[in-house]
Each structure stands twice: as C-alpha cells, then as structure tokens.
Amino acid sequence: MTDFLCEQIPVIKTQITAVNAAVLYLLNNPHKSYQLDTGQSSQRVTRDDIDMLNKQVDILSNRLVELELRCNGGGTIQAIPGESAYSGL
Numbered sequence: 001m002t003d004f005l006c007e008q009i010p011v012i013k014t015q016i017t018a019v020n021a022a023v024l025y026l027l028n029n030p031h032k033s034y035q036l037d038t039g040q041s042s043q044r045v046t047r048d049d050i051d052m053l054n055k056q057v058d059i060l061s062n063r064l065v066e067l068e069l070r071c072n073g074g075g076t077i078q079a080i081p082g083e084s085a086y087s088g089l
Contacts, residue, residue, distance in 0.1 A: 006071040012064045014039055016057055023053050 015038045022036045026047045033046045
C-alpha cells in the first residue's frame, strides 16, 4: 500500500475525533451551535445536524478500517491467472 494512504490514517482519526466532539457538545448544549473544524474544512453545525454528523462518523470509520486493513497487509485478495475462485465446487 502506498505511504500516502497509510498517512491518511491519523488524519481520519483526527476527523472522527473532531466530529464526535461536535456531536457531544451539541447533545449537551442543544440551543447552541458548534464550529466544527476537521482540519480539512470548517463549518458551523447545530443540533439539527447531528444525524448528518453521525453518518459522517460512520463513513470515516469505515474508511479508517479499510485503510488499516490495507496498510497492515490484511483484507487483500490475490488473483492467480488461470485459477478460478470457484474451482472445486
């Protein structure tokens, strides 16, 4: 796996932490807004955005798992020319 993709792991972890902090703040302060800065973008969010933020955490978490698997040598498939995955069925 390329170094670039592996270097994205701490970036994604930082983004997940930032979004989770926003969600926790909004849950505890329902009548306020929060300036969410993920390091790549900055936006003002409110309690109405919590569902979107939770979806964003899910997407980032899935990406994190994918990158960790790739960078640690897991989750790969090796195709061998001339052999079928269905042989022996």
